[in-house]
Amino acid sequence: MSKILAAPRLPLSETAAAVVPGLCLAILIALAAHSLEEIERALTGKAWIEALVIAIVLGAGARSAGLVPARAHRGIDVAAKPVLEVAIVLLGASLDVHAMLASGPVLVAAIAATVALAIGAGVAIGRALGLPAKMAMLIACGNAICGNSAIAAVAPAIDAESDDVAAAIGFTAVLGVVVVLAMPGIAALAGFSGAKAGALAGLTVYAVPQVLAAAAPMGPAAVQMGTLVKLTRVLMLGPVCAVLAVVARRLGWTATTQGRGVPPIAHLVPWFILGFLALAALRALGWVPAHLASSLAAGAGPLTIVAMAGLGLGVDVRSVRAAGPRVTAAVLLxxxxxxxxxxxxxxxVTLE
Incomplete structure (x- = not known):
């Protein structure tokens, strides 16, 4: 206990100094992405590739090319997490709750069914490919719920090995970017557009920022529905972790006194989800004026592009080789x- 109490804390000036390089790098990439989008518009009359996607690709390219110094990592984490979380909360002001809830229980049931079936199928695929049970569970939950966040939350519930966690996270980070780039085409091939295309992104894309990037080319309705579906899917993480903690104990995966068990509630229901829903509810009640809602939603745009840059800067495509062929096959299938x-x-389901 004394060691915990005596843990040093960096002065505010040192903390800021550690954050500035990476955050500035993310902002520069975001500005470059925005400029490239504007060039697209000027040359073709349309932004074929959104700044959100360009920022991810530029960031991942820089990281994979070894151009990101270690001292920038802390600021990159800030861009990819706190900045994004604030942007998501602000997006709540743009949500048309009445339209989004038209499908109500049917949509929620569809999301829950998708998550449950995907976890079961993912575990079966992993085991069939010869992966250890815990590794198969990590991959299944990462795919079914929210990628790296789900893997990190499930790991303590089943007492997973750190090497397994690192392998699962490394590959899903790279694959997530690929899915973002492919999603508009996949939705078009499926005949989905608008809200239904956004729902597909929300059901299949890993992380919340990736859903925003995937849905942006498909229009505002896709972004709204994709965000709502994705956040609902993330909320499934709590029940899943609770169930897995019980199952892990019964299977002997965790020691009764040493198992880490279910993560804290703050990890299962992130504050930004509550903030997003609260702001959406205030707008639905008429307590947020239309002009203020528009300003808040507009403010989310630049923050989201910075967050996309941070997300890309954290992705190293070279980690695909480290994951191994069986992990690669399990994740893809x-x-x-x-x-x-x-x-x-x-x-x-009718959404439009």
Whole structure:
């Protein structure tokens, strides 16, 4: 206990100095992405690739090329997490709650069914490929819920090995960017547009920022629905971790006195989800004036591009080689099953 109490804390000036390099790098990449989008508009009359996607690609390219110094990592984390979380909360002001809840229980049931079936299928695929049970569970939950965040939350519930966690996170980070780039085309091939295309992104893309980037080319309705579906999917993390903690103990995966168990509630229901829902509810009640809602939603745009840059700067495509062929196959097949389930369920749900 004394060691914990005596843990040093960096002065505010040192903390700021550690954050500035990476945050400035993310902002520069965001500005470059925005400029490239404007060049697209000037040359073709349309932004074929959104600044959100360009920022991810530029960031991942810089990281994979070894151009990101270690001293920038802390600021990159700030851009990819706190900045993004604030942007998500502000997006709540743009949500048309009445329109989004038209499908109500049907949509929530579809999301829950997709998550449950995808976890079961993912575990079965991983085991069939010869992966250890815990590794198969990590990959299945990462695919079914929210990528790296789900892997990190599930790991203590099943007492997973750190090497397994690192391998699962490294590959899903790279694959997540690929899915973002492919999602508009996949939605078009499935015949989905607008809200339904956004719902497909929300059901299949890993992380919240990636959903925003994937849905942006498909229009505002896709962004709104994709965000709502994704946040609902993230909320499934709490029940899943609770169930897995019980299952892990019964299977002997964790020691009764040493198992780490279910993560804290703050890890299962992030503050930004509550903030997003609270702001959306205030708008639905008429307590947020239309002009203020528009300003808040507009403010989310630049912050989201900076967050995308931070997300890309944290992705090293070279980690694919470190994951190994069995992990690669398990993740790809599980993701294909998730996408298929999402399409089947959305085909029977009316959202537009």
């Amino acid at each position: 599980s993701l294909a099953v998730l996408g298929g389930l999402g399409m089947l369920l959305l085909a029977s």
